[in-house]
Amino acid sequence: MHSYLVTVVAALAAATTAVVLVEVVHRLIRRWGRRSLLLTELTEHAHRAVQVAATVLAVQFAVRFSTGYAVGAPWRQVLLHLLVLAVIAASAWLVASLLVVVEDTALARFRVDVPDNRHARRVRTQVVMLRRVTIVVIVILTLGVMLMTFPAVRGIGAGVLTSAGVVGIVAALAAQSLLGNLFAGLQLAFSDAVRLDDVVVVEGEWGRIEELTLSYVVVQIWDDRRLILPTSYFTSTPFQNWTRTEAAVLGTAEFEVDWSVPVQAMREELRRLVENTELWDGRVCVLQVTDATGGMVKIRALVSAASAGALWDLRCLVREHLVAWVRDQRPTAMPRLRAEVGDGAGALPWQWVRPSRTPRRAAEGEVPDDARLFGGSDDGEARSEAFVGPDEPAEARR
Structure with a gap:
């Protein structure tokens, strides 16, 4: 019984010493390493693992040296085997914690915000x-x-x-x-x-x-x-x-309107809209007629934004604004089915509505930048180089 008590006291003393020593080192490192990210991560993520590993290792040594009198006893072998298993598990926990600390320290150098x-x-x-x-x-x-x-x-x-x-x-x-x-x-x-x-x-x-x-x-x-x-x-x-x-992306907003739509005026309205909103990143603002069949003209507005969320809001804003612009400023451009009776050259109200403001016209023979997706600007020229058609090899363009 006396030998057992000595073993228990030795194990408790070793465990207490290890806990106190680890706690003192932990407080010193936390105080001295306030400006060091690595030391801060060590004190936050590896403290418990170090404490457990040191305690188990100290208890193992205490039990091994205090039970030297019972080298061949079965209970000693079982106890030491259990402590060896505990040391292996605690060491694995410590290694995993140190790896997490190293990874977190490395990730802190790369900001995602x-x-x-x-x-x-x-x-x-x-x-x-x-x-x-x-x-x-x-x-x-x-x-x-x-x-x-x-x-x-x-x-x-x-x-x-x-x-x-x-x-x-x-x-x-x-x-x-x-x-x-x-x-x-x-x-x-x-x-x-x-x-x-x-x-x-x-x-x-x-x-x-x-x-x-x-x-x-x-x-x-x-x-x-x-x-x-x-x-x-x-x-x-x-x-x-x-x-x-890259995070910046392009998005479209498509409209089906009547053939009487003033494309250049609509293009200028799109430009005024995007220039007055913070959603546009200033890269791409293009309005083109992509189809003209079935009695309708299909117009596509292509805009760019710095992120996918901003692009979604910008596309919705373009749709809402241009729909309201066509309805209020160019009602004759709204989609319709015609059935003309009589002289089509007459000046009837449904045949022509004078615009409320004379739009700024491009110079004769000049194609505005907002009408070209693959040209007219540095971004358009780069896009043209990236999307070379099969009929025009890249070598021929150079």
Whole structure:
């Protein structure tokens, strides 16, 4: 009984000493490292792991040295084995915590709350995926090391290795879908096909990538719904990524109007509208007639914005404003079906309405910039170079 009490007291003393020592070091580091991001992350994320690992290790040494009198006792072997398992688990927790600290410190250098954050989102996506992979690997290795501490498991190790090929084939066939999603997640992280906060269109829904894991991807739809898709979906199904190269995007607003619509006046009205709103990023403002069949003229307004959300609001604003402009300023341009009776050259009210203001006309023979998508400006010339048609090779244009 006296020996047991000595062991208990030694274990408690060792645990108390370890806890006090870790707490003192923790307070000193927190005080001295207020200006260091790495030390701050260590005090916040690795404190408990260090405390547990140090305590378990101290208790193990205390029990081992205080029970030297009972080297061959079964209870001592069982107790020391349990403490070894606890040390392995605590060490794995400590290693995982230190990796998280390093990853968080690295991520702090890349801000995603800035307009041009494509590189930062790419790094964040890859680091998050690596964090998940490393944690899974640490857990598997920890379980393997803990199992190898049992003599029976070490004895059957050779048999396990010889049958590993057959077991691996069977496991791969059984978990084909799971492994497919796992490798698809790694492919997405390092192929730069999709990143966190990317704006995508999947399954006819528009949203952004909210979470990307090794098995599934969460897409936050614009109306706050969540679309859960397996990672293999993004490697096997076509989808739209609006922010793969940059956050700025283009959008259209289409109108079907009568042939009497004054295109140049409508173009100038679009220009005045976008120049007076903060939603427009100043890159593209084009109005073109894209079709003129079936008794209607189809007009497309192409505008640009710095983000997908701003583009949505800008497109809605363009539609609302130009619809009101056609209704109030150019009522003869509203869609209609004609049935003329009599002399079509007469000056009847329904044949012609004098505009309320004479629009500014472009110089004769001059095509305004707002009428050309692939020219007229530096952005249009760059777009023309990127979309060379098959009848005009790039070499011929140079």
